[in-house]
């Protein structure tokens with residue numbers, strides 16, 4: 001199976017924040033942003049694998065900045081590493097200044113998707129070939145994040161998480 005670059009799965013969704021999507025102090029609901037990120041990440045994982053994909057876990061979400069009503073929000077997703085049937089998808093969220101048009105980073109998140117067949121059984125996906133320095137950094141750290149996610153989900157023994165253990169050994 002031929003490897004694919006992150007560029008081939010890059011997915012960009014831009015949309016406004018409407019009143020029904022805000023909390024009582026006029027900022028975007030976290031759940032609304034999670035849903036937008038899940039949609040972008042799922043398209044990205046589908047572009048990489050060309051299979052049916054399901055969300056296996058949300059590994060990390062940082063709500064660093066409030067996103068006010070009326071903001072133009074851009075969610076950008078790409079596959080950052082592919083394993084056997086699972087793919088890590090990295091999400092960067094940007095908002096743009098109304099007058100200058102300049103973009104600033106609002107949030108980021110990391111999701112894991114699994115490619116499955118019609119019966120819901122995991123299937124193999126192409127490997128990911130990182131190109132830029134940032135893509136290589138994200139690729140290198142992805143195995144550690146996968147092991148952490150599996151340990152937290154009770155699917156891997158901490159003693160088997162070699163990449164995590166290496167963090168604490170010097």
Ligand SMILES: CC(C)(COP(=O)(O)OP(=O)(O)OC[C@H]1O[C@@H](n2cnc3c(N)ncnc32)[C@H](O)[C@@H]1OP(=O)(O)O)[C@@H](O)C(=O)NCCC(=O)NCCS
Nearest residue numbers: 054055056057083084085086112114120122146149150153
């Ligand atoms: C995700 C799912 C397919 C995994 O099935 P499973 O029986 O655990 O299958 P496996 O143990 O073979 O795992 C498949 C892959 O998922 C990965 N995985 C499973 N749980 C994971 C987790 N919590 N974090 C990271 N990766 C995970 C495994 O490491 C494996 O990756 P690999 O093949 O690349 O090595 C299954 O749990 C499922 O269908 N879940 C529901 C998904 C869904 O409906 N999502 C929407 C929620 S509303």
